[in-house]
Amino acid sequence: MASIFSKIVAGEIPCYKVAETEKCFAFLDINPVAKGHVLCIPKKEVDYLFDLDEQLYGELTLFAQRVAKSIKKVCPCKKVGVAVLGLEVPHAHIHLIPLQSEGDMDFHHHVKMTEEEFKKLAADLAAAFE
Numbered sequence: 001m002a003s004i005f006s007k008i009v010a011g012e013i014p015c016y017k018v019a020e021t022e023k024c025f026a027f028l029d030i031n032p033v034a035k036g037h038v039l040c041i042p043k044k045e046v047d048y049l050f051d052l053d054e055q056l057y058g059e060l061t062l063f064a065q066r067v068a069k070s071i072k073k074v075c076p077c078k079k080v081g082v083a084v085l086g087l088e089v090p091h092a093h094i095h096l097i098p099l100q101s102e103g104d105m106d107f108h109h110h111v112k113m114t115e116e117e118f119k120k121l122a123a124d125l126a127a128a129f130e
């Protein structure tokens with residue numbers, strides 16, 4: 001069965017899309033720990049990030065770098081943090097989280113966003129993606 005993230009890539013489940021390349025896809029985390037929390041995934045469904053073949057791992061990492069630069073431009077933050085968990089969704093993904101302080105990287109704390117906020121943020125990040 002396809003993962004939730006494969007269904008997002010296929011357009012079967014909606015998402016707030018931020019960026020896309022031939023092999024990679026980025027969208028807002030639906031339960032963000034900070035405003036600007038983005039997930040970067042390979043379109044190919046592989047459970048564990050570190051099982052990706054070298055080529056795709058490299059492409060995903062460079063894609064995440066580009067997305068992080070958009071986040072830095074759009075979201076007020078000191079730096080963009082990176083996390084790999086993968087305990088909930090078995091489809092490799094890199095969390096990118098704008099940080100004002102260490103405490104922003106807390107996966108037990110979530111921020112509420114309205115549908116309008118999600119839409120605007122995704123559009124702003126997409127426009128800033130280079």
Ligand code: 5GP
Pocket residue numbers: 004013015016027028029030031032039084085086087088089090
């Ligand atoms: P992890 O697998 O890294 O432990 O956590 C999975 C992440 O994916 C969580 O931060 C969760 O909020 C996010 N997530 C789970 N399902 C969906 C979904 O259907 N849409 C979006 N946009 N994010 C999701």
